[in-house]
Amino acid sequence: MSLAYPRRQRQLESLIKKFGLSTDVGINWNLLDRALTHPTASDAENYEQLEFVGDAVVRLVAAMTLWEHFPQCSVGDFAAIRSVLVSDRVLSQLARSYGLELYLLVAGSAIADRAGQDSRLADAFEAVLGALYLSSNNLDLIRPWLEPRFCELASEIRRDPARLNYKAALQEWTQAEHKVLPEYKVVEIQHPQTNHERFFAEVWLHNQKLGEGKGRSIKAAEQAAAKVAFLALNHQGNH
Template sequence: MGHHFENESLLTQALTHASSVHASKLETYERLEFLGDRVLGLVVSEFLMDRYPNENEGQLSRRLSALVDRANLTSVAADMKLENYIIYGGGAELNESMQADVVEAVFGAIYCDGGLGPAKKVIEKFICPLSDNAQAPRIDPKTSLQEWAQGKKIGLPSYKEIGKEGPDHQPIFLIQVVLDGFEPKNARGSSKRVAEQAAALKLLNHVTEISDD
């Protein structure tokens, strides 16, 4: 992995899913995942700014989203061999989403254990080299919808959680996207981020169909 933990309990927490019968809510990886996501974003954003000095904010944002997406994080989980150490139970499935979440939690744990320097070193080792094989970043539905709305000068879309289904360790989020002058669209996803993208795609398809008529 590239980091020796002084506080090994942080690593254990980063590897513990909420479905584990031995874990309380505060002993699972969710809080470390929250922190690790921000640390990952900071380190990769700095890396991309240095690597692509002539690109604007929108281009860098798309590169960031592509570089830290679920597929890449799952690939990193395999490189770290984390699937052999993740602690879970209660009928939960060791899927890509869980593995990607654990990678972010591990980054958060490293930050808590040693600070930004060690976390940056590990992220640069596992994440940043993936940019060498990255294709030109695609525009995700949320970005496309926002850019469409800005072009029409009708305000920006807003997102809100309107429901949550399933067990705590594998929730399904229901997100609604609202854009002035159009019918709101709802979508479900295994995370708020996934549900927001799905809702944005629904609304984007709707508004572009109307515009084409």
């Protein structure tokens, strides 16, 4: 059944087409609309319950992808890779690749809260998966487009010694080598050139700056700085 608002219906159909799906495959449009409604836009009809379902769905799709395409991996590798695939950081990146922020209904102070945008997008992405799953009661509307993305990301993660979590990797290195944690210094850029560069971070160890980076959020800036530091240290260790 289509939505009562033709403009919103067209918006959601546009998103579905970005997933490579047909608009006449039995999608519950009311659920999809709800999946893209932040709690600030509606107290009752928002994405929170669908996010709960989608959290289980995305973990299942990730597990099935690893099982079918990377059978040589150990259970430990499965767990490590899946933890990255289902992280807010990766899910928000996937959400942006489909332009999900264009369809998410947000109101009030959340509109100006750019620092929380990654978390909102990750939550909405999970909610969309929940809506698609409940539309068919299976993964037929999800696996055709999400599994290839997870395959690509899993291959990248397996090639990456830091599993794409450079903060964790750098922390492990500094604890092993120096028994201390790195220190991050973050400032907000007053006039960022783009929204991707709102925060600037430096990572320090024993009064020595190891790296610096910029990001859309504090976490993203810290990850960028940690990546510079970790790759530099890894390069030094190989020589």
